Amino acid sequence: MSTQLWRVNELMRGLTAKRIRTRVGRAELLRVRRGVYADQSYGDEDELRALMLCLPPEAVLTRQSAARRYGFGVLPEALVHVQLPATVPKPRLPGLAVHHSVLPAHPVVVRGLPCVPAARCVVDLARTVRRLDALPVLDAALRAGAVTHDELVTEVSAHRALRGVRQARELVPLADGRAECRQESQLRLTLIDGRLPVPEPQVWVHDRDGSPRYRLDLGYRSRRIGVEYDGVSHLDRDQLRYDRERMNWLDANGWRMRYFTDRDLYHRPAHIVATLQAALS
Template identity: 35%
Template sequence: MPRTARIPRELRLRPFSGSAAVAAGLITKRSLTGPSWRRLFSDVYVQAAAFDDRDHRMWCEAAAVKLPTGAVSGLSAAYLWGVDMLPRRSPVHVTLPRSARPDRHPRLAVTHQSLGAGDVIRLFGGIPLTTEARTAFDLGRSLPRADALAAVDALLHRRVLRRETLARYVDSHAGLPGVRRVRELLPLVEPLSESPMESRLRLLLHDAGLPRPTPQYEIRLRASDATDGTGSASAFSGAARRGRFLARVDLAYPQWQIAIEYEGHHHRERATFRRDVGRLNALRATGWLVLRFTADDVLRQKGQLIRTVQQAIAERS
């Protein structure tokens, strides 16, 4: 039986520079070709037991070893800040000085531009990444408009960034390319948005010229709605008279009692479906109209979606 290779404590679990490890006497150059290690980039390795091709953070750590003069940025920085909008097997997005010319690699997406001293922070085990404001700024000027809004909404929702902070950053970087796009996006961002599809749905309504809906609106049962079957509200508690919580909806036009909901895949689960039916019936009983839309509506049936909302508003105005 072959002897199990000894793994130095300093090289466990996280990516490392092979040449630096050899120079430090932690490992031999020959042993790096053995089964105990996985090569990620040129001269960057990780313990085989810690390798997971789907682990984007591992790839970010490897990129930081490979490109010590750069910073993780864009969608990869957003991922480290807790906002995952990465496609499957996404490369690590990094920003490098204009003079840097690393070898091309399918797991690296390189942008060449200058970053200010205050644009980079080291977190998550020392990975250099763009700050929350710089990350939002870069996404706002590089992504398609709907994706950019969804990303900035998510950063605000996770409370890693405040709208005022981003606004100040935009004002202080007025000379950078794409700043106009971010400035136009600022009035549309919404920290209460809970999913990218909610952000996209809200943007569709805005672009159609419809009134801005209230996000995450709480619908409460008023005393006049709470009867005991005889038309009297006297049997209900004081809490009910003040307004008992009935439901929280994604978007709402309270003035017309119109609720707009995005239905994701999780709503197809049996338990969720049963709760949704009861919730929908309760809202209808109190006079609310609930419009429910799917990803297909938001992405491919935009015109019909807008017409549905317009008709509902017209009927209730």
């Protein structure tokens, strides 16, 4: 059973202020925010619901906060992001980021809370976060099935003249739901921005019997060149053994592999481009 939350004016329809204080003192009621109370089952998952009760009724979750509820929350979420019409004053609460919007929002209830529509959420992020983070959002939204390419194209057209819409318009055609992680999407964008051919995400390599053997993060199938991002998971001893076996098999079967780390991706992207340019030529 879900936690019951009340605004103070709702409680005062049946209780006096003194009776509310008494119940709080006995821990029969919990004061979780100013003017918001909960029953004893209140937990971390209820904090967002309690926050929404403190906001104007027009408030809806947006950007990273809505993306997480839709299933494509690939960016950090240090604050709770809500959207309000431009005519509604911004409330000032700790941990809250309020975004005014001139575009009307038709809320969608996702896991019990109102959110901007998925396509609106994706495009708002794609036009406001840095370019290297925007493509991972687009890829993840397609992968989660929250939006389609056509819906993104339609939504971008509704954002014309808004800040950053040019970036979103450029990246929507590059979005690919086959990408499996943020760094993979960022690596693909680094190659595209380096004016290299667009690599294919999640390339299956088959053995001589035609059975799928290994899957590569990115690849140029016709050139038998694979590109991979090595994260912290590759430091595990068992993973290292598997990686070595995999590398040897791919090499023996004619695949030239190129591996990159976070240092390459975030601090020397030109090295990535030069390495792949040499391999392709």
